[in-house]
Every structure is written in C-alpha cells, then in structure tokens.
Amino acid sequence: MSKIRLFAVILLVLGVIIGYFVNASQHSGNGWMSKYPFKLGLDLNGGSHLVYQAEVSSSTTDVDGAMQSLRDVIEKRINAFGVSEPIVQTETAKIAGGESIHKLIVEIPGVTDPKEAIALIGQTPQLEFRIEKSNPEKIDAKLLASTTLSTTTLAGMLNARYEQATLTGRYLQKATILFDQKSGKPQIGLEFNSEGADIFAKLTGENIGKVIGIFLDGTPISLPVVNDAIKDGKAVITGSFTVEEARSLARNLNYGALPVKVDLIGTQSIGASLGANALNASVLAGEWGFLIVAIFLILWYRLPGVVAVVSLGIYTVLMLAIFKLLPVVLTSAGLAGLILSIGMAVDGNILIFERMREELQKGVTLSVGIREGFSRAWLSIRDSNLSSIITALILYTLATSALVKGFALVFLIGVLVSMFTAITVSRTLLLAIGGKTYAGITKFLFGNGLKK
C-alpha cells in the first residue's frame, strides 16, 4: 500500500511540474521554456489562407516534380518578404468523376488583407519554351494587326503555330540582366540547371533552323532561330525591354518562374481582432466546461469524483503540454475538440466507478473492489476508445481543411491520453486513498448518486 501511495505522490508532483511548464512557458520572456509557446492557427491569430489550383496539363509527365518545384518557388517568394512561418504545401485531391486536382495551399500568418497576401505571392511569370511546328500555319498579319484581337484568338493563333517543348521555368537556375554589346539594349540571360541544360541541348540540336519561342505567361517575348545546338545551358532573351522592365523580369524569374500556371480558387482571411476574440471565447468555454464537469463529478461520485477531477486536471495539463511540445497548431475547431474531449475523458473514470461500485456491493474489501473495477472496465474502455481512434484517423486522413484536420488531431491525442490517465492516474490515486474497509464514512465517500 505504501508503494502505491509513493507512486500517487510522484504522479501528483509530475502533474504539478507539467502544469508549471505549461504556464511558465507561456509567460516567461526568455530561457529554454519560451521556445515552447502555443502555436495558433490562422483563425485564432489572424492571417490569410490561399488555395491555388495548378493547371497541370495532360502532357506533363512528372506532375509530382512540377508540384514540388512549384511549392519551392512560392516558398522562396514568400520568404523573401520575411513573413514569419508561412506554410506552403501541395495536395492532390480527387473530385467527382475521378478527375484529380492539384492544389497549392499557402498560409500566411499575420497578413490579414487578402490583397496583400496575393501580392506577396506576386505576379507569377510563367516561363516556357515552344518550338515552331514543322508545317506552321501562317499567322494572319491582318488579323494580328486588328485592334479588336482578343487574347483567346491570339492564343489560338499561337497554339496553331507553336508546340510546347519540355523545357519550362522549372529548370531555370538563374536569370541575369545583360546588355547587348553593340546596341547597349538590356537583355535577360538565362542559365539552366544541368537537367535543363541537357534538355535544351537536345531541343536545340533537333531543331536547327527552326524557331524556338520564349514565352512568358503565354506571350512570346523573343523568337530566336536556332543556329546550332547549345550545349552550355545558356540562353538569352532579347526583346524590347526598358532597363527597369528587364530588371524586374529577371528578379521575378529568379524568385522563381512558376513551372505551372496557377489559379486562385479559394481565399480565407481572418482579422487579428476576430482571431483574438475566438481565442478568448475558446479559453472561457474551456474553463467553464471543466468547472461544470468537475462540479457534476464531485456531487455525484463524491470521493472518487474528486479523484476523477484531479485525473481530469492532469489530463488537461498533459494535453496542453503535448500541444506545445509536438507542436500542434491550435484552431478554434481544435480547441472545441479539447473541450469535447474533457467531457469524454471522464468516460473512462465513470466506467471504472460504476464497475467498482458493483464489485463493492458484492461485499469485497475496498482495495479488491477498486482493482476488480479497473480490470473489468478495461475491456470496455479499450474497445470503445478504439472506435473513436478509427474515426479520428479517417477524419485526419480525409480532412480538406486545416480546421477539420486540427480537430481530428486533437481528438486523437485526447482519446489516447484519456485512456492513459484513466488507467494510471485514477487507479493509483484511488488505491492510494482507499482504506481496507468499506463501511461507515468510507462507504458514504465511495458511494454515489442520491443514496446514502
């Protein structure tokens, strides 16, 4: 019995230490603890969430590679502006009809104006090379000169004449501004990476005498004729640029030319004050939730109820510590998950108490009753929580939004931690305070409900 009591004291002390950590790491200005603040999601902190759809054409063979470099490029661009902890990720989803869509998701904390956020990602130059077709259609000069020419007609005309080459901005290593030796006009020097250089060498070698067009955002910028195979992976865009234009183009290309075209299909932005209100409301709801559940437990289950409340307290600080250490990005849905899990975490305790009471009514000693109650309740606790774990896992895998993912993660951790606290903390504490006899005051304290 004394061993159990020692263990119980250790658990309580551990709980207090974890609680101290959770509290101090939030308030201390420096020291190692300040490295573990709560990470708040956009909806609690303010920020913008942008979803782009990448237009990956059927001719693109290496979709994953293209998406990966798209991600890198956008990340580079955002980082160049010094935004704290942006999240850039790609996702592929199937929609009705089996069609796949490729998404790029960008989260920018602190930037609450969608306009500013979209501008951060920037003008998105898309660099590509196109080869003149072997029997090119003549471009109707009259039509081209007409003032009513629409962009779609122009694109149609261009598509009839040029076909896409495998070389795109993806393979670009560096763009620099150059000046033509004779005319002094600005030009843009392109340097490909080794993979790009190989493709470029092959492309130029196969198309001597033809035009390889350099297109930016679908518009031809420069239409040089290939004289010879170019093996060093360098090309020059000559065009009628001003120095300023050439400089900004080179800069945009360096931040990364996008390997694929992207369309903005969803935006979400939350102002900082709205986020702060949501956070305060969640915290208040959490405090009240805990308090009401605690009052109910103590009134109904008496002494074991107090144990359950202590156990629930340890459960809560453990959850908060895990949120800090993993870390889990907290959203309003995640906090709702935590509050919900406070209500559900009690379940393990309740199963045990009800079972314990039954055993005690059979007339066994208190410690035997407690032990039997636990061992019999365990199967129920295990099986019933497994179903919640299954739900949480599926929800996490299939979640489309950060809100739902946040909920699923908190819910999953909550179920696991609540199983742990029910079978260790509650059990140890009950055994530690339980005497040998089940009569008199002990009988009252361990009884429950409205009966004496």
Place this chain on the structure above:
Amino acid sequence: MFVVKYRKIFYSFTALLVAFSIFSVSYWGLNLGIDFKGGAIAEVEYQNRPAKSDVEASIKTLNFGEFSVRPTGDNAFIIRTRDLTNIERQQFITSIGVGSATTTASSTISGATLKRFDSVGPVLGQELAQKSTTAIIFVIIAIVLFITFAFRGVSEPVSSFKYGLVAVVALVHDVIVPTGIYAFLGRNGGFEVDALFVTAILVILGFSVHDTIVVFDRTRENLKHAPAKKPFYEIVGESISQTFARSINTSLTTVLALIALFVFGPEATRNFSLVMMIGIIVGTYSSIFLGSPLLVTIQKMKEKKGK
C-alpha cells in the same frame, strides 16, 4: 428490464423520429454553406455602420448576381456573394468602403474594416463533398469490421457479425436524426451545413459506437457467466440496466462540456457544438433503446425460424 420488454414502443418512437428527419431533409433540404457550394462570405465592421440598403445598392452596381447583406453585432455586416475572382474581390471590398470611401448616387460608404473574408471556388466544394462521403462510408465500414472482430468470440445465440450490423442500424439512426433536425434548423434559423457539420457527424458516429459497444461488451461478459437456461432477452435487459448509469453520466458530462462551448465558445464552433449535443443525446438514446433491443429481436426471429 423495461427497455427490452417495451421495445416495440421504443421502436415506434424511433421510427417516428426517423420519419420526421427524412421528411425534414427531403422537404426542406440541407442549407449548404459555401464550403460545399462555393461562394464568398465577408464580415465587415464599420466605424459608423451605413444603412443596409446603401450597402446593397453599392454592391448591386457590380452585377455579381445574387447576394445577401445581414447585420451582425452593433456595427458589422455579413455579406454573401458567389465566389469572386481576384479582381472581382478587389472591386467588391472597395464597393463596401474598405480602404477607401465609395460614393454611390445616394450615399457614401467608408470607414470599413474587413474582419474576415472567405471565398471558396466550386472545385473545392466538390472535393469536400467527395471526401465527406468517402469519410462517412469508411467510418461505417471500419466500425462494422471492428465490432465483428471485437466480438468474434461471441456466436451464440447471436453471431458477432450481427452485433456489427445492429451497431450500424444505430449509427444510421444517429446520423439521420441530427441531420434532420439540422435541416429543420437550417430552414428556420439559417444553420448551414459546412465542413465542421460533417466533422460533427463523424464524431457522433464514433461516440455512438463507443456507447453501443459498452452495452454490447456487458452483454458479452454476462453471456459468459450466465446459466445455460437464462433467456437471451433477460441477459440483454440486465446488461442495459447495468450500463444505464454509465451511459447517461458519460453523455451528461460530454453534453455539459458542449453547453459551455455553445454558450461561451467562439462563433465558429457554435453550430458544431449544437450538432454534437443533439448527436450525443440521440446516440445515447439509440444505444440504450434501439441497439440492444434489436439484438433481442434478431435472436427471437432466429428462434422462430428454428421452430
């Protein structure tokens, strides 16, 4: 135990509840939010809130088709439109006085702060619909398999597969009823079905099974220790009474926590907490009054066939 004895009364009540829910969903339909059908929603706060009609007139000049303006709080509006492109969005926020003042024929709108802006394209909506359906189907299949596995030792008088089946009947009930009530609320209170609603339904699935399993688990244990002659319905009835207090108390603590979330929590999760509350109450009802009595009914049907 009276639940088993009067199970037919409870079946009728359940049938009535399900019928109402099906009627509610098919008659009123679900009020889909922008998560599903695409669209934009903006919350703007004004220093001096202009008249609703002025804001409407200003947006109308943009020709975005249907939109709605709803006052919220003391000085804000919630405005819904179809989903907007980048350029349209800029026109839109200018038209409601964010950034610079906008002057229309009759008024000037200014001093607005955009507190929240969500725009969801139709592709994202389709994706969510697809994934939600997949998730619900997966959860149900996984749960049947799990129960069948967990109760694999039990074969007499009702096979473990049937425990799984009964749990699914209870599950379907637990999904239909909150959805029906929500459709009713959507018709009358503007409650919208969004990604969090689907999340709530999935958690209700988990919770309901959780509850049903506890009762089944007790039945399984009692079957092991019961004398051979003891009728099945008595064992089930006893199991229900033994787990009754636990079922009610667990649901009660969860509902108490959810009430705190509903009353004090943020706007974003208010509907979520309401659906969860309904679902948990319904789920507890079904595990006590529908799931286990159904086991008895199945066993009686089998008995009749045997004779």
